[in-house]
Amino acid sequence: MDESEFSRFHHQTARPLWAYLHRLTSDPALADDLLQEAYLRLLRSRVTAPDEIHLKAYLYRIATNLVHDHWNRQKQKTGYVAEARQMAPETLVDPTQDFAMAQAFQKLTLQERSLLWLAYVEGHLHREISQVLHLKEGSIRVLLFRARRKLAQLLQLEEVTVPKEKP
Amino acid sequence: MTKPCPKESLIETACRSGVWDEAACTHLATCADCQELVLVAKEMLRFGTAPPVPQPNLPSAAFLWHRAYTLNQEEILHRTRRWMRWFYLAAGSVFGVGFGGWTWLHWGLVKADFVSGSQSVLAATASNGGKAGILLFWLTVLLFGFNLLWTWQEWRGLKTGLRAYPRTKD
Numbered sequence: 001m002d003e004s005e006f007s008r009f010h011h012q013t014a015r016p017l018w019a020y021l022h023r024l025t026s027d028p029a030l031a032d033d034l035l036q037e038a039y040l041r042l043l044r045s046r047v048t049a050p051d052e053i054h055l056k057a058y059l060y061r062i063a064t065n066l067v068h069d070h071w072n073r074q075k076q077k078t079g080y081v082a083e084a085r086q087m088a089p090e091t092l093v094d095p096t097q098d099f100a101m102a103q104a105f106q107k108l109t110l111q112e113r114s115l116l117w118l119a120y121v122e123g124h125l126h127r128e129i130s131q132v133l134h135l136k137e138g139s140i141r142v143l144l145f146r147a148r149r150k151l152a153q154l155l156q157l158e159e160v161t162v163p164k165e166k167p
Numbered sequence: 168m169t170k171p172c173p174k175e176s177l178i179e180t181a182c183r184s185g186v187w188d189e190a191a192c193t194h195l196a197t198c199a200d201c202q203e204l205v206l207v208a209k210e211m212l213r214f215g216t217a218p219p220v221p222q223p224n225l226p227s228a229a230f231l232w233h234r235a236y237t238l239n240q241e242e243i244l245h246r247t248r249r250w251m252r253w254f255y256l257a258a259g260s261v262f263g264v265g266f267g268g269w270t271w272l273h274w275g276l277v278k279a280d281f282v283s284g285s286q287s288v289l290a291a292t293a294s295n296g297g298k299a300g301i302l303l304f305w306l307t308v309l310l311f312g313f314n315l316l317w318t319w320q321e322w323r324g325l326k327t328g329l330r331a332y333p334r335t336k337d
């Protein structure tokens with residue numbers, strides 16, 4: 001990858017990656033630092049990916065590992081995992097956004113947050129999620145199901161409108 | 168239900184593509200688990216694509232590129248320095264053994280001066296014309312001293328921690 005290729009890749013991935021890190025950590029400053037570290041590690045690894053999709057999966061894998069390492073270090077320091085840290089409401093979401101969703105998301109484990117984000121925000125396939133999270137492809141379906149159920153219960157989602165559009 | 172619906176992939180694909188065929192619509196109308204999937208997916212997408220209140224402090228691609236280059240160079244330098252340290256240590260040991268060996272071989276001459284006067288072994292070797300011995304001694308001191316200085320510098324570097332580097336905005 002040369003500098004111009006990296007520049008294009010960075011342009012496409014930086015904001016979504018920051019959003020992912022921000023939602024995983026609930027800490028904008030930490031998300032800034034981890035994002036920078038993730039790109040530096042990607043560049044320094046000199047990984048050769050067949051395409052940008054694989055490169056993006058690799059970047060998310062590095063970023064997810066960095067979050068896990070961060071929490072592990074926190075755990076060693078403080079003796080507990082502050083995964084579901086409570087942030088001031090104004091740092092969590094836009095006032096126009098659903099505050100309940102942000103709060104419910106905070107109550108999920110890191111793995112659950114990653115699973116839901118990668119599946120429904122990034123639109124990754126189960127195979128891609130398994131690569132990012134170092135999990136077996138076969139286990140993603142069940143883990144995702146449990147994470148969905150937990151979030152739905154936290155949000156107390158009940159209604160659904162069946163889509164009427166047909167191809 | 169405690170297990171995912173077997174037709175879940177059908178609904179996931181429809182969610183991802185936005186194309187709902189008859190099979191997907193019919194199944195969704197009757198499956199509570201898949202209805203939950205659709206709701207969660209919709210909520211997540213809304214949540215994930217909403218602009219965050221704190222603006223990200225994104226480093227520019229150029230900054231990252233050059234920072235990675237600098238870090239790689241630093242790593243190469245660090246590796247080289249580590250090898251050089253081992254080399255100095257090994258060379259210092261060889262010279263030290265050489266100096267000891269020389270003194271031992273010429274102990275007769277050295278002892279005469281050493282025992283009779285207040286001269287040190289070093290001075291004794293010098294007075295006995297042991298230029299090679301002196302050279303070996305000083306090389307040993309120099310190499311070990313250099314190594315010690317290096318170790319101290321690195322220890323100090325570790326103590327001060329990683330240097331913070333400035334971020335640039337896009």
Ligand SMILES: [Zn+2]
Nearest residue numbers: 172174198201
């Ligand atoms: Zn179903």
